[in-house]
Amino acid sequence: MTSLLTPVTAAAPELAKLINADRLPGQPACTLAMLQSAIDGSSPVDSAWWAELSGLRTEVLSVAAGTPVGVIAYARRPRDRAGVILWLHAREVPAAVRLLLDHALAELGGCPTVETFSFATALGLGLEALPVRHRRATHTALTKRGFTGSDLWRYMRGDLPAPDLPTCAYRIRREDGRCGLEVERDGQMVAEATIGDPVDGIGVLWWIGVNADARGQGLGLRLLGSALDVLAALGAREVILYIDDDAPADGPERSRAAANAMYERAGFVEMDRLWSYQLTR
Structure with missing residues (x-):
């Protein structure tokens, strides 16, 4: 996959469409306002945890033609030097998911630990973790890179x-x-x-x-x-x-x-x- 990763600071309709391709039943469609809040590092849930982060980056993975195929947000937490991958969407295309994860892990070099999908974002209603049945490619990519998963919540509708x-x-x-x-x-x-x-x-x-x-x-x-x-x-x-x-x-x-x-x-x-x-x- 010929690709390019570029920083993004403003919400765009094509990014909201990319996120909505992964939408879980019972979650609202991502709006531009929700996406902008996530890019800015705010959330109506778990806001205190977001306040601990520094160096928040949101980056878009695009193919040569400029079409976005993935987006990822990550940051560092100074109090324990941990890296945090906050959210990731790539329509569950395995190659795009792998590229996004590998890029974030390289950028978080020096962090003794890296957490992923550990608290809620503005992109959903209190969705604090990864829905593994709907996001199988992301789950597989994480475990193949040495992440240990914890089955924490039952999501019901x-x-x-x-x-x-x-x-x-x-x-x-x-x-x-x-x-x-x-x-x-x-x-x-x-x-x-x-x-x-x-x-x-x-x-x-x-x-x-x-x-x-x-x-x-x-x-x-x-x-x-x-x-x-x-x-x-x-x-x-x-x-x-x-x-x-x-x-x-x-x-x-x-x-x-x-x-x-x-x-x-x-x-x-x-x-x-x-x-x-x-x-x-």
């Missing part, structure tokens, strides 16, 4: 409205771009859920939790039904969630088995598994 779910009484709390639903008993909060304002008709269920002494009574499912009702009222046509269903090393309190069963009962479907990666040199 559901349709709205969900009128068959039970609901409960709750108090609502608004904050920046999010709503909190709180359930009280005898003056004490026993359950809560956090949802994100819909983007392009897509809402996010960020969190749902029930106190230990209030579990086993169906409250979690009723609160879920209420949260989905609120999202639908806000204009969401679909909803996504992320669940870290790894093995509960610290006991039953950490187990996500009940949460997984609840989401599946409510009609959520697993769309992919989300992985992050690290290379130690």
Whole structure:
């Protein structure tokens, strides 16, 4: 592949189209505003982690005719001298993915470790890691270059409205771009859920939790039904969630088995598994 890598500082329609070719179901289409935020190094999620970075570069891989075939963003983190590959899109063309990765690794020379897909960007709704089923070429290229992958998150999606779910009484709390639903008993909060304002008709269920002494009574499912009702009222046509269903090393309190069963009962479907990666040199 005859190619050229050039820095980019401004969003362009052809780059947004390139990113959207990798779009995961349940994620909004990348707009020029979203792309510009990513190029500028800002994100509505994980913003504190972005603030630690320096030397952020976004570069485009083009063929001889000037057509962009890939784009990658990477930076350094001074506090631990780590390199960070933030995002990469190349329509999952293996040769383009390999060129982008090799270029970034060369530019991050001297970094004892390199992290990849470890926190969220402005290109999606809280998507913190790589969806391995939809991004198989990227996953393969990373592992062949010595990166160790960690299977961290279950990515699930559901349709709205969900009128068959039970609901409960709750108090609502608004904050920046999010709503909190709180359930009280005898003056004490026993359950809560956090949802994100819909983007392009897509809402996010960020969190749902029930106190230990209030579990086993169906409250979690009723609160879920209420949260989905609120999202639908806000204009969401679909909803996504992320669940870290790894093995509960610290006991039953950490187990996500009940949460997984609840989401599946409510009609959520697993769309992919989300992985992050690290290379130690």
